[in-house]
Amino acid sequence: MEKTLTHSQIKQAVEEAYNECKNVTGGHNADYIPFLANVDPNLFGISLTLTDGTTFNIGDTDYKFGIESVSKVLTAILILKQHGADAVLKQIGADATGLPFNSIFAILLENDHPSTPLVNAGAITACSMVEPKGDSWGKWEAIINNIAALCGSEAQVLDELYRSESETNFNNRSIAWLLKNYNRIYDDVDMSLDLYTRQCSVGITSSQLAICAGTIANGGVNPVTKAEVFARELAPKITTLISSVGFYQNTGDWMYTSGIPAKSGVGGGVLGVYPGVMGVAAFAPPLDEAGNSVKAQAAVKAIMKKLDLGVFNGDNVTVVAD
Numbered sequence: 001m002e003k004t005l006t007h008s009q010i011k012q013a014v015e016e017a018y019n020e021c022k023n024v025t026g027g028h029n030a031d032y033i034p035f036l037a038n039v040d041p042n043l044f045g046i047s048l049t050l051t052d053g054t055t056f057n058i059g060d061t062d063y064k065f066g067i068e069s070v071s072k073v074l075t076a077i078l079i080l081k082q083h084g085a086d087a088v089l090k091q092i093g094a095d096a097t098g099l100p101f102n103s104i105f106a107i108l109l110e111n112d113h114p115s116t117p118l119v120n121a122g123a124i125t126a127c128s129m130v131e132p133k134g135d136s137w138g139k140w141e142a143i144i145n146n147i148a149a150l151c152g153s154e155a156q157v158l159d160e161l162y163r164s165e166s167e168t169n170f171n172n173r174s175i176a177w178l179l180k181n182y183n184r185i186y187d188d189v190d191m192s193l194d195l196y197t198r199q200c201s202v203g204i205t206s207s208q209l210a211i212c213a214g215t216i217a218n219g220g221v222n223p224v225t226k227a228e229v230f231a232r233e234l235a236p237k238i239t240t241l242i243s244s245v246g247f248y249q250n251t252g253d254w255m256y257t258s259g260i261p262a263k264s265g266v267g268g269g270v271l272g273v274y275p276g277v278m279g280v281a282a283f284a285p286p287l288d289e290a291g292n293s294v295k296a297q298a299a300v301k302a303i304m305k306k307l308d309l310g311v312f313n314g315d316n317v318t319v320v321a322d
């Protein structure tokens with residue numbers, strides 16, 4: 001069906017979703033990373049960027065929170081750019097694990113394969129694949145510059161979060177060395193793990209994340225800066241990865257109930273991609289038991305429902321200014 005939405009309808013949906021969800025309770029801040037346990041649990045923001053670059057922000061959309069697992073999407077894009085879709089499939093995979101984000105069991109079950117760049121194992125392998133090989137600083141520059149290009153503005157590591165994660169990432173150290181045992185780390189192990197920890201500690205705003213999501217929705221062209229960040233043919237690859245594992249063991253439930261591929265992070269962020277139409281981001285620290293923000297999930301679902309949107313609805317959606 002042909003479906004037309006106006007800017008003001010979308011703005012209104014964002015505002016109503018914010019007002020309806022701001023008092024949603026439930027969940028707890030991530031506490032296995034001490035820094036995250038102390039973030040104000042009442043912070044809440046929603047941002048939405050259309051593929052024409054129009055952006056709507058409401059709430060704490062300038063607050064820099066830990067990007068955490070949402071960073072996996074951005075670095076997956078970088079290695080897709082650097083190595084191509086076939087190499088990423090071969091060297092990491094594109095399968096859902098059905099298990100928590102930090103599962104060691106998933107690596108064993110997949111017969112040594114890290115499954116997907118969007119779980120901890122595959123994301124550490126992804127960092128090992130970033131070029132230039134062997135050059136920790138050069139690799140970091142590539143990662144942070146890619147984040148800036150996707151988000152349309154620079155982002156920095158939150159030093160205190162980076163320290164907090166580095167001091168407590170024992171499970172991820174096990175994952176990295178287990179992957180090394182299976183020849184799935186393609187550079188120095190400690191360097192790859194450190195790059196992963198650093199990228200998770202980047203401070204990001206929901207407004208930046210919505211622009212990043214909008215860039216994916218817009219086939220690789222940043223809708224705000226108009227720069228081509230990645231080739232159009234990679235956009236469906238990245239959206240497929242997000243659709244299959246963006247909410248870890250709850251991904252099927254999420255897709256079934258929300259209608260939009262999205263990726264969450266334990267910092268409380270959610271990034272959703274509606275191809276050809278918009279990117280949406282929401283942020284609120286308290287998480288459900290799978291590590292997904294309770295309020296951000298509610299907000300994104302509310303927007304989709306109010307606009308009667310769903311990527312599998314079969315609608316041809318056009319957005320017009322009014």
Ligand code: GLU
Pocket residue numbers: 067068069070101102120165172200264265266267291
């Ligand atoms: N840095 C976190 C970790 O490795 C990211 C997890 C997440 O956001 O799901 O545990």
